[in-house]
Amino acid sequence: MSSTEVCPRLTPPAVSELPGADVCQWLLAAADDTERAVREWLEQDIALLGCGEVFSAIRVSGTLVRAAARAEGEGAVTEYLRQTLADGPVFRDAESDMYYALVPAGTTWGSALRRVAGLECLDQACYLGVPAVHLMDPDRRLYWCVPITSAGVFCDPRTVWAVAQCGTALLDAESWAEGRSTADLEVIRAAARRALWESPPADPRELTVRVEALGRHVRQLGTRLAVLAPRIQGSRKEAAARVLRQISEVSGEPATEGDLARRLYDLGMVVGPALVLIVNPGPLTGAST
Template sequence: MNRTEERHGVDPVDLVDRRERHLAVAHWLLTAAGDAEVARKEWQGQGVALLACGGIFAAVRLPGDLVRTVARTEDQDEVNAFLARALERGPVTGDRYADHYHALVPATTAWRWKPRSRRGLECLGRDCYLGVPSPDPDDPQGRSFWAVPMASPGALCDPRLVWAMVQLGTARQAAAAGQGT
């Protein structure tokens, strides 16, 4: 163990495992890129790459206000922790400027998804693209970030858990609106 590892309490084996896991996740995600090398450079330079939905994953767009309502907090770290628990560590990205989250789900979810009346709620499947942040925490982080990082290649959110969270958030918002009138 070197001095840096001793000072920061880093286990070299865990560090290698983490790097290997990030690399494996990156390779898996890059299969959704039109050009993997361009996407890799986008991750390194901008921290985000445009990936196609509908092949290896779909993404359920969740409005930020809905997520914060169901999480019962405005604190970003607490929201991230809530999402990790509620979606059983399934991967979720966030967009700081557009104020929404994307739960990555199996691609077949988009085929079964029925549009709902909730504004901003959508399942991105075929013919949709998503700005996905780099899975490497050493790459720049900007507009797009991992609220819940992808644990391993292909490990996605259970769409039933995502839908249950949407229903709970919608019910809480409706109850709050009813109390305000």
């Protein structure tokens, strides 16, 4: 090349080249390098974007989503998500079998009550491979099962959590019915007996651990009873409603340090009635709906 020739300058990729340019422009605010992200979408169909500033994401396992939807077919699951999340954007990684729901930036659970196996909130310091907005083919590895149609539209994180909780409850109820429950009833009973009959620990840290552990057991029992409750008949139905109210009351906001001992006792008190109704609910109506 002679000294008079000029090296051709590479033109940065333009956002306008992307389908859904307006939405892409909004999402690109989450990229560390906008030009690189555009090129990744154009060449690889996936761009690495940071969570926590423009959006956050909730990752839910496919097992929980399909259980909540009570369906295995991708079309039925997608329709369930579309209706339940009110057209909030969701994409799926078929390889890892994970669903990603976009939620408002800064979303966090903020409480141990919201921790569910198979569910994780991705916020600050998390990066997420996001498919190009026009990719909706379920035969792809990454695709939007509920497409993102405009900037600033999100799923309600509370509803996403409820989907995961519903899936967990239905899987647990099925396990219980088949005699392969993941819960150890004797462990729960033993923890409740300790709460009722032993003096609470003097160390606030130990007491907090005890309250949190028994609280997890009580919430687990509550989700299972909630699945059974619509099928329970007669006076037991009223008892189930009463126990569910009690579980809701004692599993509400975290107890203050001065209230931990009382909370431990209250949690212990609700275990017995919940176990009775779950293990022996009496005659049930037809399949749950």
